[in-house]
Amino acid sequence: MTAEAFMVEPVGHVVGGRVEPTDDYWGGTQAIIRIDADRFTPDSTKGLEAFSHLEIVFRFHLTDPTDLHLGARRPRDNPAWPEVGIFGHRNMRRINWLGVSRCRLTKVDGLDLHVEELDAVDGTPVLDIKPWFTEFGPRGEVSQADWSTTMLSDYFAPER
Template sequence: MPVIRLYSPAESPGVTALAQLADAVTELLGLPAGQCWVWWQQLRPGTYHRPEWRGDPENPAPVGLVICKESYGNGQVGALLRVLQERLAELLGVRREEIYLTVQRATAGELLVRDEVWSPDAGQPAPEPIADLVPVAYVHNERRELTDDHWGDVPSVIRLDGGRFTPEALLSLDSFSHLEVVFHFHRVEPGKIQTAARHPRNNPEWPLAGIFAQRGKNRPNRIGVSRCRLLKVDGLDVHVLGLDAVDGTPVLDIKPYLRQFGPREEVVQPEWVDDLMRDYYSGSPEPESPEATP
C-alpha cells in the first residue's frame, strides 16, 4: 500500500483530485481500489526554503515523498513516480520537471499494516534474483502485435541457439506430438508488472483475480508456459502450431508434453475462464470483403 505525502505552499487541489491521483497509482500497480493513501500538506510561510517557491508563485509545483514496500522493483517504482509526476502536472497546471519526488522503502519488520508487522517470510532471508537464465532459442513467426486471441493456426519456428547447441539436442523430439514451451514475456515493461489482483484483460465484467489466479502476461517474473503441436524438426529449427508467443520471444526451455503430466482428476475452473478463452485458440478471423464494408 503506497503512502504519498505532497508538500506545497499552495492549498490542496481537493479531495476529488487526490482521489484521482490514488486511483491512478492503484491501477498502475494492480492494487484494489483504496490501497493507496495521499496526503497534501500546505506549508506555512517561513517553514520552507525552495528557490522555485520564492515570490509567491501562482502555481507552485509540489515536492513529494512516496513510501512503499521494498518488494516493489525498480521498474515499478520508476513507473509509479512518472505517473505521479504526469498526473500532478495535469491536475495542478504545472511543469512536470518542477515536481520533485523521492521514495522511501519500508523493509520487512518496519511496516505495520492492519495490525500486522509486514514480514513476507518471517525468519527467512530475502529472495535473491536468479541471474543465470539464458535463452536456448527464439521464436520466429508473423505475430508481432500483442493481441490476445486467434493463436490456433499460427505457425512458428523455435530456432535453437547454434552457438550452444547442435541438432543432437533435439534428437527424438519428433517422436512426440506436442511440446511444452517455457518463454519470457520480453515485451512487457517492468513498470506494467502486476503483483496483486486485477480484472482479467481489464474487463470489469469478470471478477477480480490475483495475478497468480490468471495467466496474464504482466506477471512478476514475466514467464509464460505454452503447449503447442509439433509439426517437424529440421536441424536446429522446431516447427510448431499454436504457440502463443510473438516473433522474437526468448525461449527458456522446450519439453516434450507427456500425457502422464496432465491432471489425473477432473479439471475445475470458473465460468469467466470459458468466456476469456473462447477465441484464444480459434483460427485467424476472416478479413471482411470490400463489399461488406459500410
C-alpha cells in the same frame, strides 16, 4: 523467506508467426523455435520428432516493466469478471515475465522446431523446451472459473 535471484539464458528464439501479442485468435499460427546453434548441436533435438506437442517456457519480452499489478485485478480489465489475484491469471503482467505454452510440433529440422499455436511472438526468448507427456497432464477432475472459459472461447480460434 528470502528473495533469491538467478539468471536464465535463452536456449533459442521464436522466428516468425505473430509480431504482436494479442488476446485471441492464435489458432493456426505457425512459427519456428530456432535453438541456439552456438551452444547446441542437432543431437539436442534427437528423438523429439516422436512427440506431437511441446511445452515451451518463454519470456514475455515485450511487457512494459511498469505495467505490473501484483495484487488483484479483473481479467482483461473486464468489469463483468471478478477481481483475481496475480496467480489466478496467465497473462504477461507477471513479476518474472514468464510464460508457458503447449504447442503442436509439426516438424524437426535440425535445430529448427516447426510449431503451431505457440502463443509467443517473433523474437520471443525461449527459456526451455520440453516434450509433452500425457502422464504429466492433469490427474483427477479438472475445474476452472467460469470467467476463464468465457474469456478464452476465441483464444485458439483461427486468426481473423
